Amino acid sequence: MSDRMLTMSEALREAMSIALEERPEVFILGEDIGIYGGAFGVTGDLYHRFGKERIRDTPISELGIVGAAVGATLSGMRPIVEIQFSDFTAQAMDQIVNQAAKIHFMVGGGLHVPLVLRAAGGSGTGAAAQHSQSLEGWFANVPGLKVVIPSSPYEAKGLLLSSIDDPNPVIFIEHKLLYKIPGREPVPEGAYRIPLGVSRVLREGKDLTVVATGIMVSRVLSAADELDKDGVTLTVIDPRTISPLDMDPVYASLEKTGRLMVVQEAPEHGGFLNEVIAKVATGPALGHLIAPVARLAGMNIPIPYAPQLEKAAVPQIPDIVKAAREVVANWR
């Protein structure tokens, strides 16, 4: 096994490069993905390697781009759309929600939409309210869309390759703070695929089961390291895809820990991880709970600009440590 450490940008680029080589029907379209290399540098040199037909720069026309991609899928292509910031999916919402998600079902199965839409989500860069949202919950509430949230470079590469293979529309949300930092584990060379709809248990402990997505996974892992020192141990589960959602490892873990905490960056109200709580409340593991479920999420506010405000708006490592400690201490 290789010990190559990549950033998430590099891992994503590698996945796209493999797909472009494997399948002539794969092409990428989006704003500034060509010579510029992508707003976050993810497409990088692909333009020089695969040419402007397949690495297709577009005008600033999100609705048109996504719609064109949907149309291309119906005629046999497999486009990957890059939307610079997930906030701008709002511009393209008709094509995502009313078209891509429903076509296969509505027409009785005769058409399908193998589309991947990649977009940068999340806060932490001072880009303020219209460039920092965590909108995964919107998409998770639309039947017909798969929703993937990689939490590290290793996950990103394997999940993106599976997303490209998938015959359905996949919304692939990349946290922008993860792009440039090295991951927690090596990224193998060549193709490997991580199936959609399989949660991953990243760490096993006895006191508390924590379910987290995206950037919150690394924050929870750091918190777990810190809590270890006082003998509080966490089981950390990254669902990786929130649609479909694999709850089995959560149920299994609750049998051991009896306590659940969910951590997300998106605002608490109506957030996706509430679904995890609902599934636990209505599922086989409810009887194992010995504590009320703890929920850590973004404040119910737009993401503010000033660094001290922005930090306060979403869970940070000390918040996670504190909340975890409390739930374990208060419910013995």
Next chain:
Amino acid sequence: MTTAELVTGHPLESPENARYALLTMSRIRKLEEAVEDLFGRGMMHGTMHLSIGQEASPTGVCMALNISDQITSTHRGHGHCVAKGADLTRMVAELLGKENGYCGGRGGSMHIADVETGNLGANGIVGGGIPIAVGAALASQLMNKGTVVVSFFGDGAMNEGAFHEAANLAAIWKLPVIFVCENNKYGMSSSTELAFAIDNLSERGLGYGIPGFTFDGNDVAAVYEATETAVKRARAGEGPTILEFVTYRWKGHSRSDKNLYRTKEEIDEWKKKDPILFFEHVVRDKGLLNDEEIAEIHALATSQVIAAVNEAMKGKPADPANLLDAVFKKVNS
């Protein structure tokens, strides 16, 4: 004092007007240079979109507007904000995330709005302000306000659906709105040659029944004259106009731009068409201002910007404690 008294009228009509036009352009440039410096020194976070090289368009447009007229602005909005009469200290305070910034530190560079001077806000969404300007113009028409609304946007924004739907509404309702397209040749890395199949972006008006014209956007007098004509038309109830001002941004799109999509020669060529130097030549030629006066105006702009930065630095950092209260306006307040 960091706010200038607004002067309206032709930039070449009198020495006072010439002085004001030059001072405004100089204030914009010096402010942008200060922003770049604050950023470079790590005192400002987030990103920045500088309008250096594009100072003539906001200045000429706003000299054709009254204080009660409104604008919508863009991510590259510092110039629009200054030209409409904003207070430099509150602008810089916002960039520094201070309580006394225009948005209380919540919005930053891309969201500065100034109700008093009719600035309905910068925008982080390309094209986001265009339908809003149309709505503000609709309100003006419905309430017989007699005011006009200018929507500033870039060349790139003209390819968003928002522009097209808004333009049609403005046309069929004959709204007092002016669509000001600041064509700086690029939307991030995509050149207008790649992103459009027409020569002049103002031709887009044809499909909507809106007169459209293209001008040298680095000539503040030409910008003023074009806007003045469009303002008259709007106030007379004759409907919208599209004005395309051709200009150029000297700096990268934002902090992360490596300028791979254009040449250094092209940038240098455009620097020779500096709107500020060009205006200095004109006013000298016409005997409106002499070298000494020109130097004094720039010195004044510099001292105003320095004062604003110093004052802004003293501000209290925005306090996370009241964020939840800031989301909704209180009912009945």
